[in-house]
Amino acid sequence: VGKMISLPVKLWLTAIEVGREDPRRPIHALKVGVSLTLVSFLYLLEPLFVTVGQDAMWAVITVVVVLEFTAGATLCKGLNRGFGTLCAASLAFFIEIMSQNSGRVFHASFIGISVFLVGFLATYVRFVPYIKKNYDYGVVIFLLTFNLITVSSFRVHNVLHLTRDRLSTIAIGCGICLFMSLFILPNWSGEDLHNSTVQKLELLARSIEACVNKYFQDEDKEVIAREDKSSKDQIYMGYRAVLDSKSSDEALALFASWEPRHSRHCYSFPWQQYVKLGAVLRRFGCTAVALHGCLESEIKTPLSVRSLFRDPCSRVASEVCKVLDELARSIRSRRHCSPNMLSDHLHEALQDLNSAIKSQPRLFLGSKNARRTANALVDWRSDKNTSSTVALSSAKSDISSLLEGRGKRAPDTPKGLSERKSLRPTLSKIAITSLEFSEALPFAAFASLLVEMVARLELVIEEVEELSRAANFKFSQEDEAVI
């Protein structure tokens, strides 16, 4: 009994969930219901039925098949259906005229052969990528209508009449669909594409933020372990949404290109530019995946070393996120972004990271020596693990003070000599800070991926600029001043 009760509850919860995810869905369902009811009046109301008769069926079919979620998709299908039907009707008439004065058997075989040929050709044409992408549905409808008319023409003699009735009911069906999707609370594919692009930029920013934060987190802490799952999900969700966006982006761009909304300015809106931006973002997303890989790799740079570079790395990451957010904001509000201002901070942060890396003395000794030193140091380090950060940074400050001292003390002594002098006393300390290269490697990769990310970000910025040029986004001085 419990199961009997829980099933409707489950269904109800699913229904609520589906509606909450996108409130336009129940509205679309309502629109379909209303359209179907309207179209069924062709049967139910006497005066209408007298005019269209049994052909009202075609209006019903058209509404069920053509009315899609977004205006672009409905237009695409509706126009494809319209043109497909028209072409098919014309061809069917041509064949009807060709064969009308012939004998019964000849007529039948002529119809059979033409059905075969048209079926073969239409199906073959559907494999051509360009046709498949833009007019697949139209070709199917062409084939369908051609066959129905041609074959009926063998039995029904007033084919012209039959075709006219059918076309008019299809037109009624298409009309209702277009009215419903264009004028009653329309959903635009273009809007969806626009918003999904904005959302992708933001998701990437959150993903990178979470990734870098996690990299510099102390793994040992208990509290973080609980947050870990959610941050991992955030990272994963972010880049996965971007990586998996190809087919939905392309479909939305295709439907958006059928939408009339932006053509009132007499230029066709550059939807393909969104697709291009999507492709660049996917490649950018790959860097995020690789960065996430650094978190998951088995060999890890010790936290003590990582934390030395926390500030400059976090700064680069946060600048990257800022740029992504700014790009998202500028696309959302359809205005030009100011790339120079954006990348200035970015390059500053990059410079900081670069000099931070350069300022860390690190000695990679020969393998045997390094092994021995490392082995000797293992116990020392494992004892003082918690204080190693302090040790490292004090070693660093020692060195820099020494180097500075050397710079002041002996500005004109021969280079080799002064170097040897000043470095000698610090060598043992450098040896303490020395890492095996394989341990430093993951951090180097992390840093390099951050740098790579900045380079890729330039491409994203370029593509967004291209988009804002192509889409005539507005320049607004005030907005820029505020930000």
Place this chain on the structure above:
Amino acid sequence: VGKMISLPVKLWLTAIEVGREDPRRPIHALKVGVSLTLVSFLYLLEPLFVTVGQDAMWAVITVVVVLEFTAGATLCKGLNRGFGTLCAASLAFFIEIMSQNSGRVFHASFIGISVFLVGFLATYVRFVPYIKKNYDYGVVIFLLTFNLITVSSFRVHNVLHLTRDRLSTIAIGCGICLFMSLFILPNWSGEDLHNSTVQKLELLARSIEACVNKYFQDEDKEVIAREDKSSKDQIYMGYRAVLDSKSSDEALALFASWEPRHSRHCYSFPWQQYVKLGAVLRRFGCTAVALHGCLESEIKTPLSVRSLFRDPCSRVASEVCKVLDELARSIRSRRHCSPNMLSDHLHEALQDLNSAIKSQPRLFLGSKNARRTANALVDWRSDKNTSSTVALSSAKSDISSLLEGRGKRAPDTPKGLSERKSLRPTLSKIAITSLEFSEALPFAAFASLLVEMVARLELVIEEVEELSRAANFKFSQEDEAVI
């Protein structure tokens, strides 16, 4: 005139091209042509027409809409259509019985309300992800048929008769489609999925191979510039095909799950495992993208340094490619792979790379000092650019011989002292080999990505093992012995 001639030529070339890409395409087109001709016999042949009458139209519609390229897709659509029609007919009858003894106006409004409600609910149900994925077409057909039958029932009084005729013609249409796609030169979605998985593994192998070869190539050579374009294409094509495979993989797996072919062994074939493998391959592909990013990044490690690590890196890459090829081969021939043997070589190569990296002495000095040294060295290096490899390796051998000497000479002197002693004379030489960290960074990232790639490859191997277990691939001792 030239244009008039060139258009048919162009069309002809496109047609040839489409057919050459996949020779099954013209065969499928022929099958559609034959099926349509067969179905049109229902109209054209007198005895058949007498039986089915005007309802033959439904057979034509069914053939045009249901007959898809692969058997799985046809089955999926055919069964969806069949069940959708049956459910719709049952519900329509129920409603017909409910309202049959009522007045005309009540009947009409009852039909109107039920059309609206069913339209709303069916459309809403289509938004549920599970339904959308598996039964979208079935729900559309349900809605279509329900409306047609319910609405017709207002005018036609023998609805049972009408429905029976319609169902039988749809069954004829579905029967022809299923016969054509299952028994006449069938194309299996499962096969396609299997082959595309094999191909993806091979493409990734070629992509990584090309990537690593290019990384260690001398950019200055003229000959290579010409090859460059093609190798870049190869790299790009390889990982792009993998990254973009999500939607086609999922569609193929869905259709494959409808195919009866592998159920004769009384277990359902694990097509979802192919989808999972595809997901793991996409993440692996991201590493390839990141590796490709190393080729394209603006800051590059000097070739002289890169070439020091050419052999170990190439070896790791070639082992990765070997593993990918072996996995592809084992999936293609549907036999278990021997992962231990595979990963042994891989880990050996990885060890070599690791020790090669460790054996390179590299000193990252403090920033100011490094700058000065670097500046001083720039002229020296730019003069001796060609011989720097030699200089580096000689410096290396110097150091290692010295270190070895130290190891023998003073095995029991205090560590700090012996280090200081032995390192002092080599310092100037190390300074010569010192690189700015930012220059070494890209190589470190490259090496680290290679290591990362090996780690990801383990996941791919695991997933392939999982697949071969789930799909009951055969063990074949002979095959393994040969390889």
